Amino acid sequence: MIRGVFISLAIVWMPFTVVAQSLEDLRPDFIAGCVEGGNDAPMCGCLYDNWSANLPEDQHLLASTAITMFLGEMPQDPQKMMAAASLLQDMTSLLLQCASGELQVSTQDAPPPIPQTGDAIEEQLLYKRVTGPSATIEEMNRYAALVEARKARDRAAEQKAIAAKENRAQINRAALYAEYEAELARIHGRDITAWAVDDFVPLFDLYCRSGGRTEASCACAWPILADLSKYNAVPYMASRSPGDDVTTRLSAADYSAAFFTLSLFNERRAVCD
Incomplete structure (x- = not known):
């Protein structure tokens, strides 16, 4: 499920190799990648400016890694990925606030105002004519044509807005996937049996939300999963997709037992959707 989402996003996103280290130098690379995904530059600027403004100075060197992860390119070094994961989480939390208007968009990136067109002015003038007593057929026809063109x-602007909203959702899923990969690398740093059930909460939450479920649905599902998880293979498998390397991480006995428990979980979590 998650892997399918990421592959489709990789087609949309152009990978950006960020080499600059100062926050000021990193901004153009971020805006370029964000806009390349079909998003409005002011929204991208809002996201970057609010994120970078709260970035601790000792985290500035990791900013470039967080940006490339946000844009869909995973670093080869798992330790660097995990180190940048917290910065990525901060960025993700700001995404919807900028997209929804809770945070002010960047005026720095806003395009110049579009001047009123000649058609708009003509339509206003003709409206006064066609609503009066002396309008001609030609004026009425011209006015009707201008209204239809407007x-x-x-409609085209509305479709563009819908596409931008979908692209913002794609950005959010890509960012969640990057966070998921960082958390998975942390879990894989030890044997699966070395973790407690509750240690899988972040991994499950990121997996759940990356699959398109809401935060509320995922929060509702975890207690159900935890109650069924008598051992840690269950939450681990609930946080992985078919085709992943699950069988190489678990014993055959744990895999078989967890598989049966997951069937019960998938039935019971329906109350959360």
């Missing part, structure tokens, strides 16, 4: 432009 409606067509409005």
Whole structure:
């Protein structure tokens, strides 16, 4: 499930290799990658500016790694990935706030205002004519044509806004996937049997939300999973996808037992959706 999402996003996102280290130098690379995904530059600027403003100075060197992860490119070094994961989480939390308007968009990246077109001015003038007593057939026809053209432009703008919203959702999923990969690398740093059931909460939450479920649904599902998880193979498998390297991380006995328990979990979690 998650891997399918990431592959589709990799087609949309152009990988950016960020080599600059100062926050000021990193900004253009981030805006370019964000806009390349079909998003509005002011929203991308809002996200970067609010994120970088709260970035501790000792984390500035990791900023480039967090940016490349956000744009869909995973670093080869698992330790660097895990170190940048917290910065990525901060960025993700700001994403929806910028997209929803809770945080002010960047005026620095805003395009210049579009001047009123000649058609708009003509439509206003003709409206006064066609609503009066002396309008001609030609004026009425011209006014009707201008109205239809305006409606067509409005429909195109609406479709563009819908596409931008979908792209923002894609960004969010890509960022969640990057966080998931960092958390998975942390879990894989030890044998699966060395972890307690509750240690899998972050991994399960990221997996759940990356699959398209809401935060509320995932939070609701975890207690159900934890109650069924008598051993740690269960939450681990609930946080992985078919085709992953699960069988190389678990014994055959744990895999078989967990597989049966997951069937019960998938039935019971329906109350959360």
